[in-house]
Amino acid sequence: MILYGAPLSPFVRKVAAFAAEKGLELEKVAVGLGDPNPDFLACSPFRKMPGFSDGDFKISDSSAIVTYLDAKYPEPALIPADPVDRARVVWFDEFADTIVTAAGGKIFFNRVVSPKFLGKLGDEEAAKQGETEMVPVYDYLESIIPASGFLVADRLTLADIAVVSPFVNAGHCGVAPDSTKYPKLTGYLSSILGRPSFAPGIARERKMLGLD
Ligand SMILES: N[C@@H](CCC(=O)N[C@@H](CS)C(=O)NCC(=O)O)C(=O)O
Incomplete structure (x- = not known):
């Protein structure tokens, strides 16, 4: 594949x-x-x-x-069969694409993609707008992250994988939620992004961008 x-x-x-x-x-x-x-x-x-x-x-x-x-490859199932859980996973996947990435993408495109890969100065106003749009995302996630540390069904699902991914791009630009204001979200991000499915790739990305 x-x-x-x-x-x-x-x-x-x-x-x-x-x-x-x-x-x-x-x-x-x-x-x-x-x-x-x-x-x-x-x-x-x-x-x-x-x-x-x-x-x-x-x-x-x-x-x-x-x-x-x-x-x-049904095991482990990352898209639950239960109707409610399945719908919630689809919601978080969509939220990640149309809301989180829409905001984080403005930051990453203008501060990394445009200057580093397209040889064009980024639009700093648009990047700042992206930072502003991340705030309701932080507020929402802080208010709903369950004690289990997983968004749906108290186990890892596509919801977690999809939602954390755009945070990596914002993080490459030094943009992250304040851990004192958003303790649950900060812990959640470090737990999911610390998994072996994410961490080595993120380390390679940071090296590639000259961040480490
Ligand atoms: N909803 C799509 C979004 C894919 C997407 O927009 N990818 C971006 C890169 S992060 C892209 O290829 N953009 C190039 C373009 O829009 O021409 C997905 O989940 O795969």
Whole structure:
């Protein structure tokens, strides 16, 4: 199975961590934004990463990819079957994509992607706007993180994997929730991101960006 994308993408990181939690080995093929690689294009016709192939089966979108992996490799189940839990996992996956990444992406794109990879000065106003948009995300998560330390069903699910991934990008820009104001969220992030499915990749990303 091949995963096309850049490790710094929150959506690529999400799929990589999801596969790692299942003990699956994915071959990683690096592609950049808008990459013309025809194999990547065959998976992702609109050139959004990640792309994925398993033999002749080719697809894009992190949610579609993890849905396939969970159905094909059911253990451990990371997308619960229970109707309520399943709906809540889908909500958190969507929240991660359309709310957390929408905010965190403004920070990461303008402070890292644009200056480091596109050779263009980032829009600092847009980055600051992203920081402002992260505040209700922090407030929401702080108010709902259960004592178990997992968002749904008191065990690790796609919800946790999807939600923490964009926080890594904000973290690469030095943006993180204040641990005194958001103790539950801070503990939750370090617990999920400290798992072997995330931690080694994040260490490699930090080296690549010259942060460590
Ligand atoms: N909802 C999609 C989002 C994919 C996405 O927007 N990926 C970004 C990189 S983080 C991308 O490829 N952007 C390039 C573009 O929009 O042309 C998913 O979950 O995979």
